[in-house]
Amino acid sequence: QVQLVQSGAEVKKPGASLTLSCETSGYTFTSYTIHWVRQAPGQRLEWMGWIQPGRDLTKYSQKFQDRITITRDTSAGTVYLDLGSLTSEDTAVYYCARDDFIHHHFDYWGQGALVTVSS
Amino acid sequence: EIVLTQSPATLSLSPGERATLSCRASQSVTNNYLAWYQHKPGQAPRLLIYGASSRATGIPDRFSGSGSGTDFTLTITRLEPEDFAVYFCQRYDTPPRTFGQGTKVEIK
Numbered sequence: 001q002v003q004l005v006q007s008g009a010e011v012k013k014p015g016a017s018l019t020l021s022c023e024t025s026g027y028t029f030t031s032y033t034i035h036w037v038r039q040a041p042g043q044r045l046e047w048m049g050w051i052q053p054g055r056d057l058t059k060y061s062q063k064f065q066d067r068i069t070i071t072r073d074t075s076a077g078t079v080y081l082d083l084g085s086l087t088s089e090d091t092a093v094y095y096c097a098r099d100d101f102i103h104h105h106f107d108y109w110g111q112g113a114l115v116t117v118s119s
Numbered sequence: 120e121i122v123l124t125q126s127p128a129t130l131s132l133s134p135g136e137r138a139t140l141s142c143r144a145s146q147s148v149t150n151n152y153l154a155w156y157q158h159k160p161g162q163a164p165r166l167l168i169y170g171a172s173s174r175a176t177g178i179p180d181r182f183s184g185s186g187s188g189t190d191f192t193l194t195i196t197r198l199e200p201e202d203f204a205v206y207f208c209q210r211y212d213t214p215p216r217t218f219g220q221g222t223k224v225e226i227k
Contacts, residue, residue, distance in 0.1 A: 004163070035216075045207065045218040061215055095164070103170060104211045105154040109163040 002026040004034075004096050004110035011116045017084040022096030022110050029077040030054035033099035035106065036070060036081045040092040050099065051079055086117045121146045123208055125219035131227040138195040140222045142208035147188045152212035155184055155193045158205045158221070167206075168193065198224070 007021040022034060036048040049060035051070040058070050067084040079096060094113050097106035122145040132138055142153065151171035158164040166175040168184035171191055181196045195202055203226050208219040 037218075044220040045209075047214075047216045047218075059214075097164075100169070104152070105166065105169040105209065106156075106164075106211075107166050107169075107175070109156075109165075111161070111163045 002098070002108045004098060004108055006094075006096060006110040006113045009114040009116075011118065012086050012090075014087055014117060014119055016086050016117075017082065018086055018090070018115060020081045020094055020096075020113050020115070022079045022081070024077045024079070024098070027098075029072075029074060032101055034070075034072075034079045035097045035099055036079075036094065037097060038092040038094045040089070043092075045095075046092075048081070053079065088117050091115060091117045120215065121148070121210055121213075121217055123210060123217055123219035125206075125208060125222050127222060128220075129223045129225060131225050132198055133227045134198050134200055136198050138193075138198055138202075138224055140193040140195075140206055140224075142186075142191040142193070142219050144189045144191075144210060148191075148210045149212035151187050152210060153184075153186070153191050154209045154211060155182075156207055156209065157202075158207065164207075195224075 003025045005023045030053050033050050033052050035050040037045050039045045049070050051058045053072040060068050069082040071080045096110040098108040100107040124143045126141045153171045155168040156164040167178050167182050172184045183194045185192050205221045205223050207221040
């Protein structure tokens, strides 16, 4: 069965960088786009970016353009989110989600990873 | 950017009752590319409905979606204990994909 398993919770200091992973299984990794979204406390979900693992193509939200990188390890079926220059406003639960390649809704999600940015 | 507004924020109902959740878009959603998800604390969100009215694989038929253009509805005909959760909508017609703020369905 399709699974997206994310790395665990993180605590970071302001100015630091963050790396989260999303390990996939149960399907052909290179065939489906993976998105990263996040939800800050009391806020709605916010799309951050995506990667097409087969082509190593990425697209990022303009909001994060200068400090986000999404990469993949094809041999491990894993996608990574790197986010730099963290501030307290980056405190959120981060999710990876698979894009249904026909209709483009998110058909499977990871369990989420809580990131806390605090001095 | 298209904004999705969900109402009500909280719905207090008893098991067996009917739940009606609304998602309104600030602009028309092309091709009814609107999805609904269920989210329980500490769990991965679960796809319920896509294309405004198509049930995802394995979703019970007590869940149904309807609507078009700017007004969409998720209906749960008879609430089961496991249905008490947060529900959010998402549009995926044009980037950036945006989400509603969620409706919490709680036990009355």
